[in-house]
Amino acid sequence: MTDVPQDTTARLGDAVARAAEATPGVAFLRPDLTGFLRGAAARGTRLRRTATADGEQVHVDLRLAVHRGHRALDVTRAARTAVERAVAERLPDASVSVTVTVTALV
Amino acid sequence: MEMSPYGPRPGPPAGPEGEALPCGRALEDLWDAWESDPAAAAAEPHARQCPHCAAALADLRTLDDLVRDELARAAHASAREGDALASGVTARVMDIVRTELRPGAAVPLGEPEEDAWIVETAAARTFRSAAEAVPGVRAGSCRIVPLGDTQRRFRFPGARLPRGPVRVLLDVTAPPGLERPVPEVADAVRQRVTTAARGELGMDVHAVDVTVVDLADLADLGDLGDTSGLTDTASPGRSPARPADVVGQPPEDSDD
8 A cells, every 4th residue: 555664754744743833823733731641742743645546645634723813714724835835845746635623722 | 342451441432533541441531530529530440550540640630730739829819809810710721621621523614625623612712702802791601513503413522513604602691780682782792703703713604693691580590699600501591481582693704
């Protein structure tokens, strides 16, 4: 199903997280309290790479907290654009889809 | 479902998308047990033996200590101003904790074809604050449902409403001796909520159903002293005979 090297996936995940975190209005990726309570730090992004006949598909599931004073929808759009760009820089031929969920306004 | 090595695990198994501890117990169940009786939750056979539950309980206690410290500080700071600030801190902290553990369904943001969402609790909090900008109004229960399907429930963590316009169901209480008639208060609340949905969130809210419960009626029920219960959906002010003002709003244009 996939011949995608895992170290590239980890680096891609980092790049995606950094791109999202740098987006104006993003307070932090996924409020981490639940991860804290479970004794495990959860990343704010989940990345799924699939190799298909048409090429590689990358899906990013982004969960983030938005600063009050920023319109939530605008922040999700900016974060999506930033993440799409970050993926395209590393995997120019992949098709990218991004789900953005605002988990808190802080 | 496999047996936990740490003795029988109380409560139902966590849903496929729930926040389950490695032992399989739902974090929310543990939280509920702890909330109702911390000592009993820690003494229960499974929790006594299970390192995951024990760790989660220890973390909850840490959190509880932090809240208490913060409360003590706030109480000290606001000694002259009564306990308004202290209860504000509790409310805020508990709000964050509950949002984390019970985020509610994801509600669509933006256009139908977009893949952007906000958890219901975060949106509901925005709408409650918006409503409370109307003088004297206190907001209670707030739910967000698909525009044409108010009865459907989205219980599972991670559940998503269908993409499309939504309806906000909001209960508010208004002070006794209103200077404005109830329908006017409801209109003002609806206006604030609609503006917040558009300006702060970017949510396509097509209707805001506001239920106004007048506190003057609650006085008749001998319950004026306890205003904390008024925001509850089971509040005594919601007798069926009450001519509460429930008004929908006609569909209007989305801004995007």
